[in-house]
Amino acid sequence: DTEVTQTPKHLVMGMTNKKSLKCEQHMGHRAMYWYKQKAKKPPELMFVYSYEKLSINESVPSRFSPECPNSSLLNLHLHALQPEDSALYLCASSQGSGGRHADTQYFGPGTRLTVL
């Protein structure tokens, strides 16, 4: 299995809702990432988990809360979002250890989030 999967594909939520985005990989990768991508912009790193521990948090507002239940799963919990948070949310994974392909990131298809 060489894929990163994400659910749901699309999500529409109000500013008072609580929802979660899910990401899964079965490549044995030990690093997983959340990115936010606005239209016509590059992916912007939000969080990095390495060996199930949060290693980078790029000053993301607390209304986004990541969780890594195990080495294959990554969640992003959403609460009290703003309309400007509407974007494509991409998950990625990489081997996260030494080796020739350790740094190569594989992206999931993304969740297109709309906040009303």
Place this chain on the structure above:
Amino acid sequence: GENVEQHPSTLSVQEGDSAVIKCTYSDSASNYFPWYKQELGKRPQLIIDIRSNVGEKKDQRIAVTLNKTAKHFSLHITETQPEDSAVYFCAALKRNYGQNFVFGPGTRLSVLP
């Protein structure tokens, strides 16, 4: 921190011609440079990458060159085809700094039939 610039922002070529996209980075400690292709509504897909200990890498019609002294790297696509039309992103990574990729702003490539 790292800053990655990418040029041009848009590029139109005739089918069969070559396309070149150039990126510059600011941090000399960066040591891994991937290129991603993103079609409309789809995920970024890795097309080629290069490490700082290599000057050039080629994979069929795609090649990447790296000039560490000048801190720039370039993507070369030869014999372009309409299906090469997409947005291309370069990125730079400092391997020992928490795997924090910094992406360039992207180049929209259009291959005209």
